[in-house]
Amino acid sequence: MGSTPAIAVPASASTASLPAPLPPAAIMLARRLVMTSGGRNTGARRNVLACLIASDRALSHADIEAQLIETGLDRVTLYRVLDWLVEHSLAHRVGTAGGASGIERAMRFAFTRPEKPHSHAHFQCTQCGRTICLDDVAAPALTVPAGVELQGIELAAFGRCSHCRNAAATGAGSQPL
Numbered sequence: 001m002g003s004t005p006a007i008a009v010p011a012s013a014s015t016a017s018l019p020a021p022l023p024p025a026a027i028m029l030a031r032r033l034v035m036t037s038g039g040r041n042t043g044a045r046r047n048v049l050a051c052l053i054a055s056d057r058a059l060s061h062a063d064i065e066a067q068l069i070e071t072g073l074d075r076v077t078l079y080r081v082l083d084w085l086v087e088h089s090l091a092h093r094v095g096t097a098g099g100a101s102g103i104e105r106a107m108r109f110a111f112t113r114p115e116k117p118h119s120h121a122h123f124q125c126t127q128c129g130r131t132i133c134l135d136d137v138a139a140p141a142l143t144v145p146a147g148v149e150l151q152g153i154e155l156a157a158f159g160r161c162s163h164c165r166n167a168a169a170t171g172a173g174s175q176p177l
């Protein structure tokens with residue numbers, strides 16, 4: 001098999017920086033969902049959606065770019081693809097309300113599981129920012145004042161993720177809880 005020995009890098013560093021390959025099941029599901037949405041089954045759409053499907057957390061633009069760096073995905077295409085996925089209810093934005101209000105940098109994206117409530121709670125780690133869909137917790141139906149157009153509901157839970165808890169437990173063992 002074509003094993004290409006790269007530049008000498010410590011083994012731990014090289015494995016940590018390499019994006020994990022997308023699981024074939026995620027790519028197959030992504031292809032099917034893009035096609036049933038009536039869209040052209042482009043490689044970019046398929047890969048970005050597969051990336052979201054395979055992730056156990058919501059991903060930022062930078063996370064997705066890093067994951068798909070080898071596919072040569074450019075930023076403009078990534079933004080367009082994410083807009084398309086959101087428009088077609090295959091993905092949702094997490095963590096922000098206003099589109100062009102400057103807080104876009106914190107925006108993350110997650111796969112919208114067809115069988116789960118589309119409007120659901122999200123957990124965010126206060127230490128590392130890891131954001132996870134709590135898609136069994138549906139957002140309540142809200143009654144809004146007349147004339148108000150409700151565009152979404154953010155139901156936010158926060159705390160420490162398992163990674164940060166473990167790091168704290170093993171790192172500073174003497175920390176009283």
Ligand SMILES: [Zn+2]
Binds near residue numbers: 125128130164165
């Ligand atoms: Zn964390």
Ligand SMILES: [Zn+2]
Binds near residue numbers: 122133
């Ligand atoms: Zn979500």
